[in-house]
Amino acid sequence: MRQAFNPFLPLNEYVPDGEPHIFGDRVYIFGSHDKEGGDTFCMLDYVTYSAPVSDITDWRYEGVIYRAEQDPQYKELPYMYAPDVVRGNDGRYYLYYSMSGPRGVGGYIGPISVAVADKPAGPYEFLGFVREKDGSPMEKYVCFDPGVINDDGVIRLYYGTQYDYEEKEDFPENGIAEMMEMFGRTREEILSYSDSIMGPIMLTLEDDMLTVKEEPHHIIPYRVKNTGFEEHPFFEASSIRKVNGKYYFIYSSMNNHELCYAISDHPDRNFVFGGTIVSNGDIGYNGRTSEDRLNMTGTTHGSIIEVNGKWYVFYHRLTHKSDYSRQACAEEIRIEEDGSIKQVEMTSCGLNGGPLIGQGSYPAGIACNITNGHMPHGSNRIFEDSFPNYTNDGEERFIGEISDGTLIGFKYFEFKDLKKVGVTVRVDASGAGSDAVSEPGCFYIKTDYEAESTACIKINDDIGDGGWKYYETTVSIRDGIYPIYLEYKGNRKIQLKEIRFT
Numbered sequence: 001m002r003q004a005f006n007p008f009l010p011l012n013e014y015v016p017d018g019e020p021h022i023f024g025d026r027v028y029i030f031g032s033h034d035k036e037g038g039d040t041f042c043m044l045d046y047v048t049y050s051a052p053v054s055d056i057t058d059w060r061y062e063g064v065i066y067r068a069e070q071d072p073q074y075k076e077l078p079y080m081y082a083p084d085v086v087r088g089n090d091g092r093y094y095l096y097y098s099m100s101g102p103r104g105v106g107g108y109i110g111p112i113s114v115a116v117a118d119k120p121a122g123p124y125e126f127l128g129f130v131r132e133k134d135g136s137p138m139e140k141y142v143c144f145d146p147g148v149i150n151d152d153g154v155i156r157l158y159y160g161t162q163y164d165y166e167e168k169e170d171f172p173e174n175g176i177a178e179m180m181e182m183f184g185r186t187r188e189e190i191l192s193y194s195d196s197i198m199g200p201i202m203l204t205l206e207d208d209m210l211t212v213k214e215e216p217h218h219i220i221p222y223r224v225k226n227t228g229f230e231e232h233p234f235f236e237a238s239s240i241r242k243v244n245g246k247y248y249f250i251y252s253s254m255n256n257h258e259l260c261y262a263i264s265d266h267p268d269r270n271f272v273f274g275g276t277i278v279s280n281g282d283i284g285y286n287g288r289t290s291e292d293r294l295n296m297t298g299t300t301h302g303s304i305i306e307v308n309g310k311w312y313v314f315y316h317r318l319t320h321k322s323d324y325s326r327q328a329c330a331e332e333i334r335i336e337e338d339g340s341i342k343q344v345e346m347t348s349c350g351l352n353g354g355p356l357i358g359q360g361s362y363p364a365g366i367a368c369n370i371t372n373g374h375m376p377h378g379s380n381r382i383f384e385d386s387f388p389n390y391t392n393d394g395e396e397r398f399i400g401e402i403s404d405g406t407l408i409g410f411k412y413f414e415f416k417d418l419k420k421v422g423v424t425v426r427v428d429a430s431g432a433g434s435d436a437v438s439e440p441g442c443f444y445i446k447t448d449y450e451a452e453s454t455a456c457i458k459i460n461d462d463i464g465d466g467g468w469k470y471y472e473t474t475v476s477i478r479d480g481i482y483p484i485y486l487e488y489k490g491n492r493k494i495q496l497k498e499i500r501f502t
Contacts, residue, residue, distance in 0.1 A: 131210050
């Protein structure tokens with residue numbers, strides 16, 4: 001029986017910023033393309049995966065659909081950032097994206113690029129830049145992170161980014177120089193906007209999918225103090241969906257770990273803050289604070305989609321102690337009768353339609369929570385600090401730098417007649433701890449985050465012999481649906497490759 005895990009693509013694949021769309025009888029995921037263990041964002045060409053609408057556990061690789069070198073800006077800005085795809089009124093498929101340099105430098109300067117294909121999975125060919133009526137590139141506001149929708153024949157393009165420079169009391173005396181460098185604009189141009197050069201923007205396009213029809217303007221006021229957006233202001237990752245006649249604007253907030261949403265009866269105004277849909281550290285879920293995040297947190301980007309009467313949110317998680325190796329995840333959500341969406345937790349079984357089978361082996365990479373109790377927030381860099389993280393060594397993928405106090409969570413499994421739980425582990429090459437003579441350690445098994453352990457998997461002395469070792473213990477877990485948490489105690493750093501239930 002095939003099952004769907006999180007991340008739902010192969011463990012060696014890194015497709016963040018996911019925009020899911022149904023075209024025909026298949027669901028397609030379009031996103032950026034990170035390199036495993038990469039040193040900046042979006043180092044690889046666009047690929048896509050698709051699954052039949054009838055079975056979203058069955059994802060198929062569709063190959064490379066568009067190459068960065070096809071864009072005229074490639075030599076100066078070699079990386080393609082978060083794209084979106086829409087079907088035009090002519091029946092063809094249009095891909096919108098922006099280009100950037102290393103670590104985001106230059107990503108706010110250029111126009112929005114457009115490519116076109118006859119099929120959802122391409123191949124796409126460069127078409128042009130979003131342009132003014134006179135044919136010049138459209139560069140109003142900050143052309144970043146495009147999201148697009150065919151709204152009953154009207155092509156609406158959303159984009160933008162936002163920082164808090166203009167909220168400071170000493171602006172424009174301070175902050176303007178940073179904005180000039182970041183956005184590639186003069187002081188006069190930045191200050192010429194009656195509202196702000198920043199914030200979420202919408203425009204409409206002609207049927208050629210390039211030419212501006214309705215001029216761009218804010219859909220949410222830039223200044224959010226004393227509004228519903230004050231605690232979760234827009235940052236980036238514009239995405240738009242139409243649900244039951246209402247418009248859902250999905251975005252990444254300035255908190256930078258959560259996907260939020262706003263709702264309006266109109267596509268271009270009067271959006272009201274709705275709430276948080278998902279956080280890649282489970283911050284906010286059941287009141288969890290940022291200090292108690294359950295993973296390293298960082299950039300997020302995604303959207304929602306309905307498949308066979310069920311709604312899902314697509315987002316991404318971070319790996320390799322950086323923002324540069326992000327993997328696609330999804331969770332089932334519920335849109336209530338009043339249109340609201342309650343925040344959902346990260347799980348290991350997002351698209352599975354229910355818990356995973358509590359028998360057999362599972363890769364450590366499907367762990368939805370990895371924490372040592374003080375996990376960092378990513379900030380466009382690779383951390384050198386030691387903390388548990390999902391990583392790789394060639395074709396081997398595992399959770400590394402597991403030290404005393406590390407908690408690793410898998411949610412959820414349905415257990416029946418479970419007898420034993422086992423792990424495959426080895427010593428972590430980054431160090432064995434501070435003691436010259438270190439104890440091997442133990443994984444305590446818990447079925448609730450705050451519960452007492454039910455058993456202990458003792459890591460024996462022979463782990464020091466090198467290579468992967470398998471250890472197991474008998475357990476007494478009653479039949480039912482539970483998470484499994486492994487809490488490590490010991491002063492020897494180790495790595496975890498798999499968990500096994502028998």
